[in-house]
Amino acid sequence: MKIYNTLTGKKEEFVPINDGKVTMYVCGPTVYNYFHIGNARPFIVFDTFRNYLKYKGFEVIYVQNITDVDDKIINKAKEKNTTFEKVAEKYTKAYFDDIEKLKIEKPDKSPKATEEIKEMIELIRVLLEKGYAYIIKDGVYFSVEKFTDYGKLSNKKIDELREGARVEINDQKKNPLDFALWKFAKEGEPYWESPWGKGRPGWHIECSVMSKKYTGADTIDIHAGGIDLTFPHHENEIAQSEAASGKKFVNYWMHNGYVNIKGEKMSKSIGNIILAREVTEKYSAEVIRMFILSAHYRSPLDFTWENIEKIKQAFKDIYYTLQILKQVEKPDVKITIEESSYLKNFIDALDDDFNTPEALAIIFNIIKLVKEQIKKEFTNEIVYSLAIIEKNIIEMCKILKILPEIKKPDEKIIKLMDERNILRKEKKFIEADKIKEEIKKAGYILEDTKTRSFLIHEL
Template sequence: MLSIYNTLTRKKEEFIPISPDEVRMYVCGPTVYDYFHIGNARSFIMADVLRKYLEYKGYNVKYIMNLTDIDDRIIKKSIEEKIEAKLVAEKYTKAFFDDIEKLKVKQADVYPKATDHVQEIVDFIKQLEEKSFAYNVDGNVFYDVSKFHDYGKLSGKKLVELEAGARVDVNEEKKNPLDFALWKKAKEGEPFWESPWGKGRPGWHIECSAMSMKYLGESFDIHAGGIDHVPVHHTNEIAQSEAATGKTWVKYWMHAEFLIMDKGKMSKSKGGFMTLQSLIDSGLDPLDYRYFCLGGHYRSQLTFSWESMEQAKASRKALAEKIVDLREKAGDAILPKPSELAPAAAERLARFDESLADDLSVPRALAELWQLVRDPQIPPAHALSAAIEMDSVLGLGLASARRQESSLDAALVGEIERLVGERAAAKKAKDWASADAIRVALKGMGIALEDGPTGTIWKKL
């Protein structure tokens, strides 16, 4: 039985999807005005592990992540860089996809962009306006929070408490300081779309409601994101979504806690944020950071330090070495299916499953993986098979683990990995000529390939 902590109810609950065999899941993606920082990456990794665990348990997961590609910050960056807002969004969207691939975050089924769904957003706002939850002031349309009696339920605060503690810019157009923009009137030189209220563009919160409902329906199972979204963004999403439909919008809310630096939580608004590339430039592999994130429970704050990253790097390297040792000892043995595992391996796999079923307790699950690969009583082929099963959730790329070749520079290693990937794609497409040509090319570079039941590994000749 899977139990997860539901931010809405503030307790662990048994996970029971709306449809028995399907899970519909929405995750807040990036606003593509800059590279995402490693604090953002933590929430992406948490959602990825959850998605992969649900798939491991046999669910068909429909996974949607939005891309906010029109926003005040994108417009500001376009002015700073003297290029169109569209080009800013395209640049950082590509960077986002490059980075999540390096982190082995599985692609979403759909990445809806706000600019591709303006008509759906306009129609959604019209619904709210017809139901008197929205009001137009000279082309700016606001949501009236006083009309939604459950406003603030996600954070556990009532409207009067939120009003008392509100720190928002004074806007005389609003009836209430907490009212938020659904549609923003276009300013001179800004991108705009036509609407019943004049030229303008969508507000931030409304896009998630409109796009999630388009792809997942009026009610769905899981909404995940960072804990920083609880008091405003997710609170406003609930208000507008449930006002429009009169239904519960999301059944389970899951939030990843902050990544903490020496001076507090990581934030772009405070400046000096750290990107994935900054870790790579320091000699770390993106999967070292993924391993680091797996070492902390998603609902606990995680403190970043260079020392902890070096520990994660060393641990991941040691784990990869264990996997290579098991592969060499297993030789040509056929890896058993999970149902055919030796009792000790099956027990570790069961405990791994139990750990994840308890509110995604990944650190405990990771400990079970270590116990598995260290147990000399478990036959190597069985330990290897169980480890690869576990990694289908953890996402550390253990099936292709190899001994690190310290004499090769990072650029060459990257080129080798690229060619190995291209060869795998060629084999999948049954393009044997291309696959053979890549093998010959790698041999010319002094690299030998070994195809096995867990995939292809490479080593120096």
């Protein structure tokens, strides 16, 4: 399996540190608002990727932080005349509600920043001790110049960054790029005790701490997030972690592209956001996930209601086809990669830097086979072949987590269909059409072929 690694700018063969195990850290939400569909992209992409790793037989440890104290949360609390804890609590709950609606599996660990303060203080202490950090009037800062590898992830040089940097308000900092490890509390701000004074952690430090604590290792396999986190957030994480441990922090950095609105990045500051919950109100998790996976994860993805509607139409094809297959009496079969060239191609596509659009195309290629076969006489051979096809589609949809729930229609509805077919044979079409109407009211459409009829639950 190959993964594009931001650190090297190349696709690389994925080799986990420990055989059969993968440690994965995905940057999580800052809980000061409902998350939007742009935020949802990494959640969905990397949840699906985790699922794929599990399918491949890896044991995955998946950690995602919750930033529940920071300036934005504090400001929101002021604005709403409440406490930062209340704001964080509200949106943490909303985050879990929303990921559930999107059928995102809960992370194995969802550590909260406020519950890891002790470890963060310890890490800062080490950095101070090793001379990577210094204390000024408003906090403890990391000195980027002390860390020679600074910029290796985002391919930036300290000097060049300095030129582009804006006017720095804080003239006590040794370098404008130095970032806060610990911020001293101003009047009325929440604080925790520390050896250097009352305050709160800087943003980056939590990821360094949690990543190590919950994977149990200085070096993890995969660290993922939106491309906008590359600099400065991930760069700073590397600096902190590697300065402290002296070891490589992350082997593979994966970054997803933006969700755009009319070609422009969706972001809270621009204000062009569509909340994830606005989308889950209108579309099922499977359709939303398929929409997200319809573009390669590193490419930009334009969100429009028309585009997601197109995906819904395409998804219908999968849904309807699986329903038809469900209504065919078939033998129980097993499929293997060796026997199914479709499955093999599917896996090959995903093994190539998680190429989900290619993988989706393969699903549609198989669906075409169903359409060819379903019209034919149901010989043993055909039925067997349909069984194999169904298994393939289900397997693939499961891997991509776009498998819709397929129920056999109620006995009652099946009876109605049988009755209608008898009436049709007797050429009592008026009565037959009445039953058709009745079936439609129950939410099913009928599809008649030469030899049989199928009931299809409408999406």
